[in-house]
Amino acid sequence: MFNANDIRKDFPALSRLVDGRRNTYMDTAASAQKPLAVLNRIQKMYIEEYANVHRGSYWLSERATENYERARQTVAQFINAKDKREIIFTRNATEGINLVAATWGQYNLKAGDEVLLSRAEHHANLVTWQQWALKTGAILRYFDLAEDGSFIFENFKNALSERTKIVAVTAMSNVLGTLFPVKQISTEAHKVGAKVLIDACQFAVHKKIDVADFDCDFLAFSGHKVYGPTGIGVLYGKYDLLAEMSPYQFGGDMIEHVSYDKTTFALPPARFEAGTPAIVQAVGLGAALEYVMQYDFNDIEAYEKELINYTTDKLSNIPNLKIIGTASDKGGVFSFDIKGIHPQDLAFVLGKEGVAIRTGHFCAEPIVNLLGYNSLARASLGIYTTKEDVDEFINALNKAINFFK
Amino acid sequence: MQIDELIDNFSFFDGWEDKYKYLIELGNKLPHLSDDKKTAEWKVPGCQSQVWIIPHYEKQHIYFEGDSDAIIVRGIIAVVFIIFQDKSAQEILNIDVEEIFDKLGLRDNITQNRRSGMLSMVDKIRYYATQSLGK
């Protein structure tokens, strides 16, 4: 049964005092804490099962390879990919998006082609396509969201055309919390022959990823946000598409045959995993996803819905506080501004109260500026966030507001 | 104010409230920069609030003006200025700020994270000092 109070106890960092205070961690959107199961798995791997993968034919190497490849299978299961060869391990979502731009983008984008993004993309997605558009002569187009952050399907549809070669959008905004209708986006984009890349970084934490249902061509997320280790991420790509793409990094593990003059490359996913991969991190990610998959995503979502309402109510009662991003379909991310208090000042005081929030532009500077701010504050929810966390956060907010009076 | 006096003043506080109140007070005494001076050239990169520091080279010494849109950060600028004000470029480069931050008890929380600014401000000041030596 899903109980956030129990889940919280599975995360050792959350039971520790920080600077002498209860750890009220409201910055999961930046990076999540890790359950003991993940930490134990990592240690066990290093002690009992560690060697390089895909190489030695001795016991340890075989175990390591088996575990690494099993983690790939777990990822496939987590996102409902039918074939584990569609799972490429990367460092993070950023690297996954860069991989698509540098391989698929480099060879498929030509001058005059269009790349379509929403106005609310994270720099990982925005800057990558912006720079590859500059390199290839492709045109970058953006579609607007509503003022409250809601996705407006008409805006997206109107920006889409026969010239659109790829639609690269987040499934959930890390600033506004807005959930994007990914499946409908794919359907519409495919009608004009465009490919679809989904940035599922935030979405992965709050909702069930289903690539079969989304029918997206690519999807990227980071391990560290879904309770896994840093240094590991995932790029999903439809197999036939991956098989047509050229590698962008060269070296060991990604080859079939090498002579002094020529190399033939391995099939995906190996083709895109040059060099020794983040073996233990991949296995740690597998453990994190298994941890999440103990629970039914329906329960996770139902609990989060309740907590979102609870938090929204509490925040709405604070005078001069404006929640930025109030789409009806949103995940557990609350960006906000308090009139007369700079987010940085607020975060200093909250930090002293043991409450961790994020401030700034959250690596999505254009949308924060477009909304009329240089900097915002953001609190975000995770699987382990309890009502008590929200209460502590709200109390600290009130205390800070009094302090700055 | 001299740095020793500042260290002395800070030593009387035990809670963060008093410390921050005092920082805000120090910040309030810092003159605001006019908007035309708040340009990219003087901006301190890597801060989560906007921070500008402008050097003025006079005879042997470098003087600084600065501002931020966050009030605790303005206090931090004021502290940094007390440390570096009225010094020659060489003196600026010789100062062990880490030690002073320690004595002020401002190390954790404020200084730990480079991005929250204090050390980026110091980097910028050191950069101005190094530049003036190169001239």
Ligand SMILES: Cc1ncc(COP(=O)(O)O)c(C=O)c1O
């Ligand atoms: C929506 C979104 N996309 C991409 C990223 C980039 O993730 P990473 O830095 O792990 O590559 C983030 C993380 O901040 C994010 O929130």
